[in-house]
Amino acid sequence: MTSRTTTLNPGGIASSGRGRLGDRAFRWAVAAGGITVLLILALMIGSTTLDALPVFSSQGIVDFLTGITWDPGVSRTEITGTYQAGVFMFGTLVTSLLAITLALPLSIAIALFLSDVAGPRVARPLAYLVELLAAIPSVVYGLWGLHFFAPTVLKPVAKFLSETLGFIPIFEGPVVAFNPFYAGVVLAIMILPIITAIVHEIFRAAPAAERQAAYALGATRWEVMWQVVVPRSRPGIVGATMLGLGRALGETIAIALLIGGGTTINISLFQQGESIAAKIVNTFQESAPEAIDALIALGVTLFAITIVINMAARLIVRRLGDLSGEAIS
Amino acid sequence: MRVTTESATMTTPTMTDPAVEATPSQPPEIRPPGAMVPPRPIARARDASAPRNEPEARPANPAVELSDVSIFYGAFRAVRDVSFSVPAHAITALIGPSGSGKSTLLRAINRMNDLTPGSRLDGEVRYHGTNLYRADVDPVEVRRRIGMVFQKPNPFPKSIYDNVAFGPRLNGYRDNMDELVERSLRQAALWDEVKDKLKQSGLALSGGQQQRLCIARTIAVEPEIILMDEPASALDPRSTLQIEELMAELKENYTIVIVTHNMQQAARASDRTVFLNMGDDRAGYVVEVDDTVKIFTNPREQLTEDYISGRFG
Ligand SMILES: Nc1ncnc2c1ncn2[C@@H]1O[C@H](COP(=O)(O)OP(=O)(O)OP(=O)(O)O)[C@@H](O)[C@H]1O
Ligand SMILES: [Mg+2]
Numbered sequence: 001m002t003s004r005t006t007t008l009n010p011g012g013i014a015s016s017g018r019g020r021l022g023d024r025a026f027r028w029a030v031a032a033g034g035i036t037v038l039l040i041l042a043l044m045i046g047s048t049t050l051d052a053l054p055v056f057s058s059q060g061i062v063d064f065l066t067g068i069t070w071d072p073g074v075s076r077t078e079i080t081g082t083y084q085a086g087v088f089m090f091g092t093l094v095t096s097l098l099a100i101t102l103a104l105p106l107s108i109a110i111a112l113f114l115s116d117v118a119g120p121r122v123a124r125p126l127a128y129l130v131e132l133l134a135a136i137p138s139v140v141y142g143l144w145g146l147h148f149f150a151p152t153v154l155k156p157v158a159k160f161l162s163e164t165l166g167f168i169p170i171f172e173g174p175v176v177a178f179n180p181f182y183a184g185v186v187l188a189i190m191i192l193p194i195i196t197a198i199v200h201e202i203f204r205a206a207p208a209a210e211r212q213a214a215y216a217l218g219a220t221r222w223e224v225m226w227q228v229v230v231p232r233s234r235p236g237i238v239g240a241t242m243l244g245l246g247r248a249l250g251e252t253i254a255i256a257l258l259i260g261g262g263t264t265i266n267i268s269l270f271q272q273g274e275s276i277a278a279k280i281v282n283t284f285q286e287s288a289p290e291a292i293d294a295l296i297a298l299g300v301t302l303f304a305i306t307i308v309i310n311m312a313a314r315l316i317v318r319r320l321g322d323l324s325g326e327a328i329s
Numbered sequence: 330m331r332v333t334t335e336s337a338t339m340t341t342p343t344m345t346d347p348a349v350e351a352t353p354s355q356p357p358e359i360r361p362p363g364a365m366v367p368p369r370p371i372a373r374a375r376d377a378s379a380p381r382n383e384p385e386a387r388p389a390n391p392a393v394e395l396s397d398v399s400i401f402y403g404a405f406r407a408v409r410d411v412s413f414s415v416p417a418h419a420i421t422a423l424i425g426p427s428g429s430g431k432s433t434l435l436r437a438i439n440r441m442n443d444l445t446p447g448s449r450l451d452g453e454v455r456y457h458g459t460n461l462y463r464a465d466v467d468p469v470e471v472r473r474r475i476g477m478v479f480q481k482p483n484p485f486p487k488s489i490y491d492n493v494a495f496g497p498r499l500n501g502y503r504d505n506m507d508e509l510v511e512r513s514l515r516q517a518a519l520w521d522e523v524k525d526k527l528k529q530s531g532l533a534l535s536g537g538q539q540q541r542l543c544i545a546r547t548i549a550v551e552p553e554i555i556l557m558d559e560p561a562s563a564l565d566p567r568s569t570l571q572i573e574e575l576m577a578e579l580k581e582n583y584t585i586v587i588v589t590h591n592m593q594q595a596a597r598a599s600d601r602t603v604f605l606n607m608g609d610d611r612a613g614y615v616v617e618v619d620d621t622v623k624i625f626t627n628p629r630e631q632l633t634e635d636y637i638s639g640r641f642g
């Protein structure tokens with residue numbers, strides 16, 4: 001017996017060489033993965049910025065961002081046209097803001113319903129359904145909006161709004177066939193599931209003990225939801241909103257199908273607009289090399305907008321986290 | 330259990346205004362001065378049914394009376410035919426082995442069990458004569474009158490001030506909130522420790538301080554009864570003693586019901602003790618109810634003696 005134990009464990013505490021090898025290999029694999037990601041990112045930023053640089057320098061960065069003329073040239077070697085992104089940036093921001101404005105309150109309401117109102121027998125299948133909706137490809141949303149939702153549902157709504165509230169510039173008629181309003185609403189439907197799914201998870205993570213404490217103080221279910229669950233979840237809600245906004249900003253196909261392809265800034269939601277991503281896909285194929293560089297410059301701009309919004313979100317989340325007290329020592 | 334009729338005198342059927350119906354059994358000084366909630370009726374009409382089953386030696390001035398209470402979770406009966414009363418301005422301790430239904434009974438008193446899907450209660454829980462389980466009683470109003478402190482301190486992730494002000498704000502309290510917050514924190518023996526950091530998170534306090542904050546939060550809505558479910562079990566001995574001293578002070582203004590596993594605590598801190606045991610069907614039942622001194626010095630039941638001397642449970 002004694003001899004057997006010694007042969008089984010000859011090296012004592014230092015014998016785990018195989019485990020160490022695996023450890024080292026794993027560390028290398030992880031490091032390689034990380035470096036690859038960084039390389040790809042650097043390559044992407046580097047090459048796009050390189051292509052976009054002549055456009056930025058020939059137009060001037062301020063004019064590029066604020067001007068509203070897009071008049072592409074046909075040169076293969078130099079920049080001869082006028083390239084200004086204002087119209088498209090406006091369209092991107094308008095559709096994204098409209099989408100988030102419509103989607104966020106509805107998402108919070110649905111998430112609260114799932115976490116605090118519906119019983120598990122209703123909530124579980126419904127939550128699953130929401131996750132399924134998030135998985136539908138955006139081109140399907142776009143086609144559905146194009147052929148069904150916009151003409152049968154949104155058109156009457158738009159007509160009604162322009163007739164009753166037409167004195168407000170954003171609702172001014174006439175309502176054209178495709179417009180930022182349709183794009184924004186369909187975009188809202190697209191980002192609704194993902195925001196709802198995340199916010200639902202956040203609400204579910206709110207401790208039962210806090211809900212109980214509020215109930216024991218004589219809170220109604222409504223008060224528990226709005227004064228305990230929602231306030232403590234604010235940082236997470238901001239995060240989910242930013243994720244939805246990110247998706248809205250970059251969304252291409254559905255918007256390209258619905259926004260109307262305008263060439264000027266229209267304050268009214270019911271007249272043609274154009275977004276950055278839609279402009280790129282709509283004109284990429286028939287563009288001369290210099291115009292393609294200009295489209296890449298548009299892409300770089302969109303990327304920059306997304307980064308700025310993301311950083312702002314991080315700041316807000318950190319600030320809110322401080323307020324809600326978890327971070328206080 | 331014997332059925333008696335004498336307890337019908339508890340509910341005086343001549344009084345019809347529900348807002349003042351509790352006056353004979355409810356001393357006027359029950360709320361601290363400046364009570365914010367106007368005495369609202371807990372239900373629309375008065376309960377006509379007279380209490381039936383009562384165990385012996387019932388105290389004179391009960392704030393709550395349970396009679397023949399059975400509580401179910403789905404098909405499982407967690408508590409069987411429990412009757413006891415809770416004297417006003419005293420500390421009543423619920424003791425008994427794990428699973429005997431102490432927490433279940435406590436939550437039945439302020440209708441917190443309503444929040445558990447599938448839970449059901451048979452029998453009556455009377456609060457100054459009104460059956461809290463009558464169809465027209467609003468559980469939200471019940472919980473405003475009968476507050477609760479939980480086993481694990483559960484402050485909101487808000488500032489100390491906002492934690493205490495939470496309940497009053499719900500109730501639309503618009504008087505001097507600073508004063509109410511200070512008074513509540515003082516009553517909870519926490520004021521001196523936190524008066525300079527009211528804007529700090531309640532989560533930044535120690536466990537014992539958090540629990541006193543939770544007590545302050547409960548006091549701030551000026552309930553009549555405070556239910557405490559093992560309020561000191563997560564705390565160190567010093568904080569535990571603090572909580573016990575605090576309870577002794579609070580019973581001047583409040584009626585307290587406490588669940589505890591700690592026999593010394595029950596003996597030290599309570600005036601009256603309800604001993605529960607778990608039957609063969611795993612349903613909890615009352616073995617003995619009496620003054621704490623009696624239970625701990627000269628219990629009627631052998632089972633009680635075995636339990637308090639640590640021979641089982
Ligand atoms: N939410 C619930 N759903 C189903 N059964 C429950 C629930 N809460 C409690 N029970 C059951 O009811 C019985 C009594 O539980 P309760 O928590 O009231 O006991 P307790 O006396 O407080 O025990 P402990 O001393 O361990 O806290 C137990 O058998 C428990 O399993
Ligand atoms: Mg318990």
